Amino acid sequence: MADAEPWKTVKIHPTVQELVTGVQDEPPSRYVIPEQNRRPVVAGSEMPHPIPIIDLSRLSNNNADEVARLQSALENWGLFLAVGHGMEPGFLGEVMKVTREFFKLPLEEKQKYSNLVNGNEVRIEGYGNDMVVSEKQILDWCDRLYIIVEPESRRVYSLWPTEPPSFRDILSEYTVSCRKIANLVLENLSKLLDLQEDYFVNMLDENAMTYARLNYYPHCPKPEHVFGMKPHTDASVITIVFIDDNVSGLQLQKNGVWYNVPIVPNALLVNVGDVMEMLSNGFFKSPVHRVVTNAVKERLSLVMFYTMGPEREIEPVPELLDEKRPRRYKKIKTKDYIAQLFETFARGTLAIDTVRI
Numbered sequence: 001m002a003d004a005e006p007w008k009t010v011k012i013h014p015t016v017q018e019l020v021t022g023v024q025d026e027p028p029s030r031y032v033i034p035e036q037n038r039r040p041v042v043a044g045s046e047m048p049h050p051i052p053i054i055d056l057s058r059l060s061n062n063n064a065d066e067v068a069r070l071q072s073a074l075e076n077w078g079l080f081l082a083v084g085h086g087m088e089p090g091f092l093g094e095v096m097k098v099t100r101e102f103f104k105l106p107l108e109e110k111q112k113y114s115n116l117v118n119g120n121e122v123r124i125e126g127y128g129n130d131m132v133v134s135e136k137q138i139l140d141w142c143d144r145l146y147i148i149v150e151p152e153s154r155r156v157y158s159l160w161p162t163e164p165p166s167f168r169d170i171l172s173e174y175t176v177s178c179r180k181i182a183n184l185v186l187e188n189l190s191k192l193l194d195l196q197e198d199y200f201v202n203m204l205d206e207n208a209m210t211y212a213r214l215n216y217y218p219h220c221p222k223p224e225h226v227f228g229m230k231p232h233t234d235a236s237v238i239t240i241v242f243i244d245d246n247v248s249g250l251q252l253q254k255n256g257v258w259y260n261v262p263i264v265p266n267a268l269l270v271n272v273g274d275v276m277e278m279l280s281n282g283f284f285k286s287p288v289h290r291v292v293t294n295a296v297k298e299r300l301s302l303v304m305f306y307t308m309g310p311e312r313e314i315e316p317v318p319e320l321l322d323e324k325r326p327r328r329y330k331k332i333k334t335k336d337y338i339a340q341l342f343e344t345f346a347r348g349t350l351a352i353d354t355v356r357i
């Protein structure tokens with residue numbers, strides 16, 4: 001994820017969108033979770049307490065109740081639903097519309113933005129599906145487009161769709177709005193840890209990278225046999241997720257139970273990522289989540305991953321460590337951690353487990 005260098009693959013697979021037209025009953029075996037593994041229960045469990053909905057406008061006014069609700073949301077779930085974020089429903093509708101329109105383009109058009117380099121290697125940025133690192137890997141029922149949106153100097157415009165024509169402007173505007181949300185959340189996370197308000201905002205300096213990931217999950221005839229996206233945590237500092245408001249599918253794991261994340265129209269989901277878990281020495285936990293597919297409906301999401309500069313070391317903030325709170329995570333460079341995430345994701349394990357002390 002850190003740079004545009006290609007990553008080796010074993011074999012390139014067709015996109016799920018290409019496959020789905022030919023699939024009547026059983027998805028191709030590369031996508032099917034073996035029976036001895038845990039297959040997803042698509043229905044999921046209802047949450048014992050609803051995920052807190054945090055009003056960001058109240059947070060920006062330092063409303064003490066809202067700050068307390070944020071703290072409780074993060075302690076219990078590692079995520080929350082954000083409203084009062086300043087983006088109008090009409091604008092969010094446009095953002096989802098251009099996302100949908102991109103995936104509806106003919107395949108040849110989308111392949112112009114392919115993540116393949118020289119035909120047989122992949123890089124993170126671009127259009128494609130799972131990065132294949134082993135023949136045994138179970139592939140996800142999902143196609144995606146990765147784009148670096150920040151810093152502007154790192155944008156590779158040749159990988160930004162020109163169709164639909166408003167795509168670039170809308171994604172740029174969305175990036176600016178999400179940056180405000182990210183900064184507000186980071187300021188509050190700093191305060192919850194008794195750090196200077198700008199502590200984490202400063203860590204995301206001019207080299208910090210924000211990746212947009214547009215996900216497309218076609219309908220799947222056997223949702224209980226595949227993952228839309230395998231269980232994982234995000235390699236980000238924080239993540240902002242915008243979900244198609246018609247189709248649920250995101251599930252969150254807590255104490256071994258998979259809970260459905262409810263859909264709240266025009267709310268954005270904000271979750272803590274692994275880097276924040278490491279920086280906070282485990283005070284904040286990066287939630288394990290996955291996506292299940294739907295037998296009849298396709299699903300879309302647009303995810304913004306906030307990461308530090310590729311060369312920057314991730315390690316627990318020294319101010320948070322003392323004899324009673326010893327360091328719980330090893331030091332690792334951002335770009336190495338991101339590489340680790342791709343590797344472990346493909347193998348079905350968690351990257352955060354590789355850096356625990």
Ligand SMILES: O=C(O)CCC(=O)C(=O)O
Binds near residue numbers: 215249301303
């Ligand atoms: O599609 C979603 O709801 C979430 C996707 C996700 O977890 C990711 O892209 O990391």
Ligand SMILES: [Fe+2]
Binds near residue numbers: 233
């Ligand atoms: Fe995720």
